[in-house]
Amino acid sequence: MHKRAEHITSNxxxxxxxFYLEHHAKEVxxxxxxVDNSLKVWFQGQVNLEESxxxxxxxxxxxxxxxxxxxxxxxxxDSSDSADLMILGALIDRSELAFDDGILTIDLxxxxxx
Amino acid sequence: MPRDYGPHxxxxxxxxxxxxxxxxxxxxxxxxxxxxxxxAGLIRINLDPSPLITDYIVIGGLGAAxxxxxxxxxxxxxxxxMTRARLVGTLMAAVIMxxxxxxxxxxxxxxxxxxGGAWLYARFRKxxxxxxxxxxxxxxxxxPLVSILAFDLTYPLYISLPLxxxxxxxxxxxxxxxxxxxxxxHSGYTLYNIGFVAGVxxxxxxxxxxxxxxxxxxxxxxxxxxxxQLTLLLIGIFSFMTIVGLxxxxxxxxxxxxxxxxxxxxVADFDILYGTALTLFNMGLMGxxxxxxxxxxDGPMNGAVVGGILSVAGFAAMGKHPRNTIPVMxxxxxxxxxxxxxxxxxxxxxxxALFATALAPIAxxxxxxxxxxxxxxxxxxxxxxLGTHGGVNLYNNGFSTGFVAAxxxxxxxxxxxxxxxxxxx
Numbered sequence: 001m002h003k004r005a006e007h008i009t010s011n012x013x014x015x016x017x018x019f020y021l022e023h024h025a026k027e028v029x030x031x032x033x034x035v036d037n038s039l040k041v042w043f044q045g046q047v048n049l050e051e052s053x054x055x056x057x058x059x060x061x062x063x064x065x066x067x068x069x070x071x072x073x074x075x076x077x078d079s080s081d082s083a084d085l086m087i088l089g090a091l092i093d094r095s096e097l098a099f100d101d102g103i104l105t106i107d108l109x110x111x112x113x114x
Numbered sequence: 115m116p117r118d119y120g121p122h123x124x125x126x127x128x129x130x131x132x133x134x135x136x137x138x139x140x141x142x143x144x145x146x147x148x149x150x151x152x153x154a155g156l157i158r159i160n161l162d163p164s165p166l167i168t169d170y171i172v173i174g175g176l177g178a179a180x181x182x183x184x185x186x187x188x189x190x191x192x193x194x195x196m197t198r199a200r201l202v203g204t205l206m207a208a209v210i211m212x213x214x215x216x217x218x219x220x221x222x223x224x225x226x227x228x229x230g231g232a233w234l235y236a237r238f239r240k241x242x243x244x245x246x247x248x249x250x251x252x253x254x255x256x257x258p259l260v261s262i263l264a265f266d267l268t269y270p271l272y273i274s275l276p277l278x279x280x281x282x283x284x285x286x287x288x289x290x291x292x293x294x295x296x297x298x299x300h301s302g303y304t305l306y307n308i309g310f311v312a313g314v315x316x317x318x319x320x321x322x323x324x325x326x327x328x329x330x331x332x333x334x335x336x337x338x339x340x341x342x343q344l345t346l347l348l349i350g351i352f353s354f355m356t357i358v359g360l361x362x363x364x365x366x367x368x369x370x371x372x373x374x375x376x377x378x379x380x381v382a383d384f385d386i387l388y389g390t391a392l393t394l395f396n397m398g399l400m401g402x403x404x405x406x407x408x409x410x411x412d413g414p415m416n417g418a419v420v421g422g423i424l425s426v427a428g429f430a431a432m433g434k435h436p437r438n439t440i441p442v443m444x445x446x447x448x449x450x451x452x453x454x455x456x457x458x459x460x461x462x463x464x465x466x467a468l469f470a471t472a473l474a475p476i477a478x479x480x481x482x483x484x485x486x487x488x489x490x491x492x493x494x495x496x497x498x499x500l501g502t503h504g505g506v507n508l509y510n511n512g513f514s515t516g517f518v519a520a521x522x523x524x525x526x527x528x529x530x531x532x533x534x535x536x537x538x539x
Contacts, residue, residue, distance in 0.1 A: 004239070004241075063386070063387070064386045066202070066204075066381070066383065066386060069204065069245070069248060069381060070245070071241075071245060071294055072245075072248065072249065072290075072293055072294045072297070073294075073297070073302075073380065073381045074294070075294045075295060075297040075298055076297055076298075076301065076302045076380060076381070087380075087381060090381065090383075090386070113242070113245075
């Protein structure tokens, strides 16, 4: 991965970690895989989340991709508002979410252009 | 019922809006000036130092000012076309905003080196130009610096011209590099982030110039009239936006409530989030609200005010809507009405109210009273930061809103966090 992609990736991880902590996660597991300029992130942890909040999260992470502005706006990912996940949603290519028995699992995929 | 138009149709409508506005400006300009007068006016505009606030309607005439704005729109459209970027809300906001500033400070001469610098930055970073196009557009806020260096200093032209172009390129190169990191300062709570970047670059540049004995000061070259034809022109553009938006949405406001629920915090591209129909409707509506404000406070309709109105309408594709902007405008009104040294109907106060709406995300996120407070604070601050950059930064209000957001948001967040902690306990 190039430097810019590394920087955006670390901002993405920070935003997701923040989200889990804000929802009272005691333990969060994370896995990060990079191949060339592609990234796969997996997060899992027990959280206090209403079903409506989960639906909102799914909607946030399903934003249409806006790669043209990814470097510029990825800087906003490190502040602590939940709205940040809308920005995260606009940066990623695809997401898969599951919420069973209080355990929230998030899979994200992103390919970085030059 | 809203019909589902394909993305190609919607793209064409958005392109038609931009190109149609440029065409409208070109055609209507001949009502005010002859082709010869317009050409002479355009030359005067491009050779003017143009510090804030220089009304191009005074410098070149209304026809020439309209041509200047139309040419800037065409330049913006050409850039978007060349980078093959999708015309979304953020880019529409950028083109319309820069077109607005082409009524008081931006011209073809002073934007080209800055855009060239942003292009060089993309080449240097081995990125596509499309990834820095927003910074390239908004970086033109420092256009007056290029013009002042070229035409207002005591150097001979063979020195001042290359110097101005070089500085323009440097500014254009620095803006994309700074625009991302500077977002952290205000956490995206001012929509005019690059106004803040331009303010900092402006202070540095002007400090250097002042250290070498050059006098750089803002000016006030303004028309105080309110030509009804200009208002009519704006009403025509906003009517087109509103009607096309409603038509595309099946003559209904379905989904508009959801748009109004968005805080507007960066990056809220309404075109991507809620579709072209509601975005166009919102742009038209916000344009009308801006015009009504100007008439309510009995303000003038000069180049600066037209620029302010267009920026409100443009950013209605990217964060602004009635719910989050009206509290901020009321805050400005409160400050200008209660202050013994401000006049709510002069150009400075009117454009402060229009550009203060960059703080819309504060009202959107923290509520009505937070928005009023933000508008009030911005009004007092904007007057004082102008001198620091001597008017070389056209986005003086954007600069000021950066400070207001940076100071206010952590306090508002602290109050909200405490409230949430109490609820959790």
